[in-house]
Amino acid sequence: MEESLYSESGFFNTTKVRSNIEGDFLTSPEVSKYFGKFISHWMNENKIKSNVVEIGAGTGSLATQIQEYSTNNLFLVEKSNTAFRILKQKEFNVFETLDLIPVDKVNLVYMNEVLDNIPCSVGVYKDGVWLEKIIKIESDSLSYELAPMRPENLTWIESNNIEPLDDIEIEIQRNATKYLEGIVSRFNPNYLLIIDYGYEFHERSSIPYKSLIRTYKNHHLAGETLLQPTTTDITYDVNFSSIKNCLSRLDYAVELHTQKEFLQLNGFEAFYKKIQTKFQNADGLDKLKIKSDLVGLEAINNNRGLGGFKMLIAKKI
Numbered sequence: 001m002e003e004s005l006y007s008e009s010g011f012f013n014t015t016k017v018r019s020n021i022e023g024d025f026l027t028s029p030e031v032s033k034y035f036g037k038f039i040s041h042w043m044n045e046n047k048i049k050s051n052v053v054e055i056g057a058g059t060g061s062l063a064t065q066i067q068e069y070s071t072n073n074l075f076l077v078e079k080s081n082t083a084f085r086i087l088k089q090k091e092f093n094v095f096e097t098l099d100l101i102p103v104d105k106v107n108l109v110y111m112n113e114v115l116d117n118i119p120c121s122v123g124v125y126k127d128g129v130w131l132e133k134i135i136k137i138e139s140d141s142l143s144y145e146l147a148p149m150r151p152e153n154l155t156w157i158e159s160n161n162i163e164p165l166d167d168i169e170i171e172i173q174r175n176a177t178k179y180l181e182g183i184v185s186r187f188n189p190n191y192l193l194i195i196d197y198g199y200e201f202h203e204r205s206s207i208p209y210k211s212l213i214r215t216y217k218n219h220h221l222a223g224e225t226l227l228q229p230t231t232t233d234i235t236y237d238v239n240f241s242s243i244k245n246c247l248s249r250l251d252y253a254v255e256l257h258t259q260k261e262f263l264q265l266n267g268f269e270a271f272y273k274k275i276q277t278k279f280q281n282a283d284g285l286d287k288l289k290i291k292s293d294l295v296g297l298e299a300i301n302n303n304r305g306l307g308g309f310k311m312l313i314a315k316k317i
């Protein structure tokens with residue numbers, strides 16, 4: 001996953017940015033220019049001003065929205081060369097890694113659709129033991145094999161109380177939790193806000209897929225992961241139970257909402273009604289533009305789409 005997504009010829013390092021309309025998938029801030037307004041509402045309610053860090057900023061759409069409605073002291077971290085260049089052109093304060101950010105005191109670290117792109121391992125429970133699904137590299141093909149599980153991955157499974165489930169592979173999201181530990185050890189922020197598609201472990205048995213790893217290309221599911229390395233987005237549903245456990249261990253009080261719930265708590269309905277009234281009173285091209293704003297707002301709030309994403313708020317105890 002690391003090679004396919006982030007190596008020199010990886011999916012996130014080609015000539016185009018992947019998270020917008022010309023790319024391969026659309027994120028909430030690309031769908032609605034108001035997504036950041038609701039996050040800003042939450043930030044303002046909690047008096048979060050500076051400093052703020054966004055991880056995996058992509059095109060910078062969310063950062064632009066957040067700058068418009070709340071903080072100006074925003075630092076971005078972006079791993080993709082392509083996105084990094086665009087963020088620089090837009091004159092953001094952007095860095096390749098966390099360590100390069102020139103401040104130590106950070107109030108909030110937030111990220112949208114980043115953890116699902118952090119490489120995971122795969123655990124398979126067979127004949128009473130945990131194994132890892134690994135990828136065999138041959139001169140002209142890639143194939144799956146099973147190997148004994150690395151002790152650190154076994155520890156991750158045990159520390160998250162993950163029980164084997166019939167015919168289900170477990171995405172071991174140790175790199176994601178390690179990344180969060182790194183953020184906390186670097187900045188000890190007062191708040192983290194993590195937005196992504198995902199589930200809590202007690203929900204896993206009711207999700208009807210053996211594996212939650214999947215690929216996207218040109219806004220569609222793209223089939224078998226191994227057949228198209230570097231040309232598809234490889235992603236998986238985030239196990240929010242493991243994120244909760246990790247942040248609780250690091251002394252954070254954690255709340256988990258759906259995106260729709262978060263929006264509702266942060267002024268969505270009143271704002272939607274305001275735009276609806278504007279729509280009713282507008283004419284011509286203006287009316288079309290406002291219609292498109294309404295469609296964007298509906299999409300980020302729809303429970304069966306982006307509104308069903310999870311938003312985890314962690315507050316330092």
Ligand SMILES: C[S@@+](CC[C@H](N)C(=O)[O-])C[C@H]1O[C@@H](n2cnc3c(N)ncnc32)[C@H](O)[C@@H]1O
Binds near residue numbers: 080
């Ligand atoms: C799915 S895109 C989301 C972009 C943006 N957050 C949005 O909502 O539109 C994920 C982005 O996170 C970046 N990324 C992934 N892992 C990262 C890491 N460890 N540090 C910084 N950026 C990362 C990728 O390069 C990519 O631009």
